[in-house]
Amino acid sequence: MSLPSLRASASDASGLPYFRRCRCRSGPGATRRGGGPGPDRPQTCTERDQLAPIVTPTTDNAPASMTRGDGSSGRPPRRSRSMSEGADTMPRAWSWGWTMDPMGSVLAMVDTAVSGYLSGAADVAGQRLANRLLGFASRAREGTDEPVPTLPTTPDERRQLAAELHRLASGSTDLGAELARLVEEAEAMARAGRAPLAVPRMLPAVTRHFTDRDLVRARLGALLEAVADAPGGSPVVGAPTVAALVGPGGVGKSATALDCAHRLKDRFPDGQLYAPLRGASAATAVSPADVLTAFLRALDPRGPQPTGGLDELAARFRDTVAGRRLLVLLDDAHSASQVLPLLPAHPEALVLVTSRRRLRGLGMDPGAEIITLGPLEPPHDQLLLARVAGREAEDASALGEVAAHCGGMPLALCETGSLLREREHLSVTTVGRRLAEWTAARPQEGDNREDTMTDRGRPDPVWASTEVSYSELSTDTARLLRLTALWPWPAITPGLAAAMAGLDEEGARAGLEELASVHLLEEFGEERYRFHDAVRRFGAARAEGEESERERARAMRLAVLWVLGRTAERAFRVLPDRWWLGPAFARLSLPADRPREDAALALRALDAERETLWAAVDAAARYGLDEQTWQLAEASWPLHLRLGYHERLVATHAKGAEAAARHAAEAYGDPMAEGRMLVEQAYGYLGLGRFAEAEEALERALAADRRAEHRRGQASALEMRGLLRLRQWRCQEALDLFTEAMAVLRAIRPGEVGAEDVPRAVALLEHNRGRAMRPLRPYPEVVDQLNAALVALREVNDPYNEGRVYTSLGETHLEAGALPDARICLDRAIEKMAAADARPYWIDALELRARVAREDGDAAAERADLTAAEALAARGADHPTVRRLRERLAQLDG
Numbered sequence: 001m002s003l004p005s006l007r008a009s010a011s012d013a014s015g016l017p018y019f020r021r022c023r024c025r026s027g028p029g030a031t032r033r034g035g036g037p038g039p040d041r042p043q044t045c046t047e048r049d050q051l052a053p054i055v056t057p058t059t060d061n062a063p064a065s066m067t068r069g070d071g072s073s074g075r076p077p078r079r080s081r082s083m084s085e086g087a088d089t090m091p092r093a094w095s096w097g098w099t100m101d102p103m104g105s106v107l108a109m110v111d112t113a114v115s116g117y118l119s120g121a122a123d124v125a126g127q128r129l130a131n132r133l134l135g136f137a138s139r140a141r142e143g144t145d146e147p148v149p150t151l152p153t154t155p156d157e158r159r160q161l162a163a164e165l166h167r168l169a170s171g172s173t174d175l176g177a178e179l180a181r182l183v184e185e186a187e188a189m190a191r192a193g194r195a196p197l198a199v200p201r202m203l204p205a206v207t208r209h210f211t212d213r214d215l216v217r218a219r220l221g222a223l224l225e226a227v228a229d230a231p232g233g234s235p236v237v238g239a240p241t242v243a244a245l246v247g248p249g250g251v252g253k254s255a256t257a258l259d260c261a262h263r264l265k266d267r268f269p270d271g272q273l274y275a276p277l278r279g280a281s282a283a284t285a286v287s288p289a290d291v292l293t294a295f296l297r298a299l300d301p302r303g304p305q306p307t308g309g310l311d312e313l314a315a316r317f318r319d320t321v322a323g324r325r326l327l328v329l330l331d332d333a334h335s336a337s338q339v340l341p342l343l344p345a346h347p348e349a350l351v352l353v354t355s356r357r358r359l360r361g362l363g364m365d366p367g368a369e370i371i372t373l374g375p376l377e378p379p380h381d382q383l384l385l386a387r388v389a390g391r392e393a394e395d396a397s398a399l400g401e402v403a404a405h406c407g408g409m410p411l412a413l414c415e416t417g418s419l420l421r422e423r424e425h426l427s428v429t430t431v432g433r434r435l436a437e438w439t440a441a442r443p444q445e446g447d448n449r450e451d452t453m454t455d456r457g458r459p460d461p462v463w464a465s466t467e468v469s470y471s472e473l474s475t476d477t478a479r480l481l482r483l484t485a486l487w488p489w490p491a492i493t494p495g496l497a498a499a500m501a502g503l504d505e506e507g508a509r510a511g512l513e514e515l516a517s518v519h520l521l522e523e524f525g526e527e528r529y530r531f532h533d534a535v536r537r538f539g540a541a542r543a544e545g546e547e548s549e550r551e552r553a554r555a556m557r558l559a560v561l562w563v564l565g566r567t568a569e570r571a572f573r574v575l576p577d578r579w580w581l582g583p584a585f586a587r588l589s590l591p592a593d594r595p596r597e598d599a600a601l602a603l604r605a606l607d608a609e610r611e612t613l614w615a616a617v618d619a620a621a622r623y624g625l626d627e628q629t630w631q632l633a634e635a636s637w638p639l640h641l642r643l644g645y646h647e648r649l650v651a652t653h654a655k656g657a658e659a660a661a662r663h664a665a666e667a668y669g670d671p672m673a674e675g676r677m678l679v680e681q682a683y684g685y686l687g688l689g690r691f692a693e694a695e696e697a698l699e700r701a702l703a704a705d706r707r708a709e710h711r712r713g714q715a716s717a718l719e720m721r722g723l724l725r726l727r728q729w730r731c732q733e734a735l736d737l738f739t740e741a742m743a744v745l746r747a748i749r750p751g752e753v754g755a756e757d758v759p760r761a762v763a764l765l766e767h768n769r770g771r772a773m774r775p776l777r778p779y780p781e782v783v784d785q786l787n788a789a790l791v792a793l794r795e796v797n798d799p800y801n802e803g804r805v806y807t808s809l810g811e812t813h814l815e816a817g818a819l820p821d822a823r824i825c826l827d828r829a830i831e832k833m834a835a836a837d838a839r840p841y842w843i844d845a846l847e848l849r850a851r852v853a854r855e856d857g858d859a860a861a862e863r864a865d866l867t868a869a870e871a872l873a874a875r876g877a878d879h880p881t882v883r884r885l886r887e888r889l890a891q892l893d894g
Contacts (some may be wrong), residue, residue: 025519061181084638089650106179107162109133109186112150124840125847125881128811129186134729135815138183138775140168142176148775151729176219176596188884197320200298202274203265203329204524206258209387209414212380213256214369216245220352221228223369224267227347240343244333244353244362249280249534250462253354261329261352267520268327268350273298279334279355280533283618284488286660288341289647290611292317292761295342298589305644309688314341322346330354332533337359375408385411388417388519390427391812398428403433407461411532415465417518418709419472422472431468440462466538469518480511481520483545483555484531487619490611491528494519499562500555529755549881556619560628563616567635573602577798579712579757581676582631596837608637613639621655626666627834628865629659630673637680640687649684657700664708671708672753675701679713679720687831694724712754716745719765735772738765763792767805774808779816803832807845816854822852843869843881864893 045137113130137149169179220243228239254743265272269576278284292313296306299320306313326349326879333339333355340360345350362368376384379678381403386392391399408411416431439461470478484492498508512529515521521529543552568584576590576599595601606613614637620629633656640649660673678701685694689875698721705713726728742765748755766789773782784810793802806829814823827851833842846869853861868887873881 002510021883022813039408039547044626056854066195070366070681079583081779086592103162103166104647105183106166109183110152110158110162110165110185112263112881113182114158124844125884129182132182133732135180135775137165139167143279147410148731149245151727166293188887197270197324198301199269199271200273201271203261203272203299203327203345204258204274205223206262207255207837209384209417210255210259211384211387211410212376213259213373216256217263217375219243219369220264224350234781239347240345240349240351240366241347242343242351242353242362242366242368243371244355244359244368245371245373246355246358247822248409249356250409250532251373251375252410253373254357255410257329257331259354259355261327264350265327268323268325270324270326271299272327272329274329274331274333278488279332279338279357280488282334285334285338287647288315288338290645291342293645296320305642307644307646307687308646309690310341312689318345321349324350328352332356333359337357340366376410376663377402377408377415381406381408381413385413385417388414390430391420394428398432398632401431402428402435405432405461407440408463409461409465412465412610415462415469415519415535418517419469420788421560421729422517423472426472434471435461435464438467452659460534462534463538466520466535469520470542472518473514473682474511476501476507477511477514478542479547480508481515481539482543483552484553485536486543486556487559487615488533488536489559489615491530491609493529493804495526495566496562496612499558500560509659522653536609553623555700556623557625557628560616560620560623560625560632563612563633564628564632565612567606567616567632570602570606571635571638574599574606574642577760578637580634581673581755582627582634582671584631584635603638603642606636607643610636610639610648614652617652617655621659626659627669630656630663630677632656632678633677633750634673638705640680640684644687646684646687648843650681655680657681658874661704672705672713675705675710675713675717677710678704682720682724686720691724691728695721698724710753711744712752712757713749715741715761716764718744719761719768722768722772726768731772731775735769735776738772739768741765742769743773759792760798763789763798764801767801767808770805770808779818783814785808799832800836800838803841803845804836804838806832807841810845810848810852814855816847817855819852826852839872839875843872846872847885863889866892 012094021245082310110133112125113133133520134149137587149161154163154437166181169175173655210347223241223503235240245257247253261272266503273295275286275294277286277291287310290308292310292634293306293502296313296317306316308316316619321472323346324344326344328342328344328349330339330351335751336359337356339353339359345367347483351368353359353368359368359370363370378400381604382396382399385403385406385690386399402416403413416435420426420428420431470481471480478496480501480503484497485501487835489496492512493511494505494512497503497512498505501508501511503511509527512523512527513522516523516529520535521531563586568580568582568733569588572580572585572588573590578590615634617629617632617636620626620632633652634653636649639645657674657677660677662668664671666676678697682694682697682701685691696716701717701720702714705711705717718737718741722734722741723736725731725737742762745758745762748758766785768784770782771788773785777785786805789805790802790809793799793805806825810822810829810872813819826845829845832848833839833845850865851868853859853865866889869887869891870882873885
């Protein structure tokens, strides 16, 4: 019976196709490759039928070499034509639109396939290309003494692989044709490039009370004119246009830069990027990698997630913005080293930097224009005070006296003006007297100002104005300021403030609004507040003087617990089937009426609060809250798994691993946490392409889990090490590690920690084993293994991963030339991915089925699948995929 007729006649009650023919031996004593019968493996054809549809290769349409047990590959034989068989030219494969430099085209394909795969930046199609390259390289070496290739990580290794593939394909028409298709797809991927970039508008609003700074505007205007008039558009080809506004805290650098940016933004039609660098100290400074990640996501919101280390992210940013007329505002930089990776490499973009430090490094390289801001001079200081206070009609001499006590510092003037606006019965004269008293009473040696440009030879007017505003606060609000100022939170919300101060959310909300009304807090988003660094230092000093050490520690612990509770709840909604560690997850469950989009909404909420989460990890580590430190790191896992941020994952989990080790040494500590932290940290290293550090973390994880006698953790570490080997194309080692992990899992007894997670973990390992076997084992054996994964995943009710396995089966059949089998499996993969709305893998399965149609000569079916994939990609604004698919559709129509 032929496969097409089987497909047409055999179906289960739902009408879905299946195959009754099974390569396993029937009967109760039948065993299968990879171990004894086991409860999770179907043993007889009848049992397999009950779990249908499963597609296995049959001898009805397969060459004998596919099923013999003599150690051959089991793949269909190729029709190979060597150069000595009468052909005096290159095989015809090389004529398919190739350039005059076939070797260069092959090398470009290898670079395209490997570079994104190494850095983790490749999307699903890019990963597929890399894996197809591995499969092709493995098949090309069949019949030679060469082993399965490993991942070429250096330029020399890539050149060697390209030269070998070019040589082997030059002697075979079939290999040449297959290599030509790989090159063609890589070139199409490169031509599709990135999406038409978004035009980000990230600049915050500027205050309507802004006053003066005409000289700064004039200098920026002159800088831009000099660049425009220079030969080639820049005094130095490739030099960015950078201006740094430097000065002491509170002098108005941020407001001045924002005012200038808004006035200049029409000159930069490709968008404006903004990042608060939080450079008050090295401890609070934002990582350049985090800023680049945010910028790349703003520029290409539907593109692949930005991944890789700082160098890779910086290179991708420079490539993304090359030639674009962008304005970039980097506010409150800590150092030149924080700024340099964030600079474009062309003069068409203007970069404005603010800092309380002199940033001499920027003046030398890249030759930034350094503009020093000083206090406002009369009458501009008095004018700003009057505007903010709404008292332009007041006595000018009294306003002038208050402005003089504020030292011309815009932050002090705005704080004082806001107080006068809120307290309409408070006279300007009274405020002037209080400022004078506070200034006289505060000893200069007690000043804890940190910025290097502050003149410590004179009193701090910002501190004095903050003292006056603080003295007017209600008791609860003053305490709220003191406690929330204990840590440099990137965003203070009513919930966080309520937790720290022991208030309900309404009380905290009222307090935050009161602080914002007198300019002691800035509201930069809906119910999201932050301190100016000078005000936060004031509040922290007040807390040290007015709150006991116990109260301060209690407030920080309550803040950390509040962040942990919210983060754990959202993390659980993203990955409800994960085996979570820690009491924060113990009582979590999903509602019966959970909406379909809930996981996506939870992930979005995690991403929106990621900086607060990371700040909480740092705070927990600083305050010795070991259990909460590692639990926060554990709760951050879905954020990193789905969205990257690998640099931050590595740093966060380093703190988590240290805390978990200390916690395990305590009487009631969790001995399993350290291994979990290290396995997740290894994933971060893997995403950064730092394989040696991933290896070291996994070695430590295995040791920790063995000390804890935690077999479920040992299996996770072994599986992650196998995934590392798979990424390195060291497939036999990966297979051995997956098999070892499987043995550890099967040794876990009922009731042992992690036992309830074993069936799902085994099912996922079955799939990983099948993936590792593809370049190594005969085709029927690979299909058997993937079918075992399919059965196991059905038993644990994981339809999403069923779809992933069907995709692997479909590609395996496709590469073997078993087109009907491939089509059936990809039909099911598409059904599963559509039901899960897993768009990238849905598109991937459609593209694979289109390849099946292409190999089968069915242009209409190929067009239908490519059209469906294009519509899905367009719906998700995945522009590179749209362009690549449209190019292929145009070729079909042409």
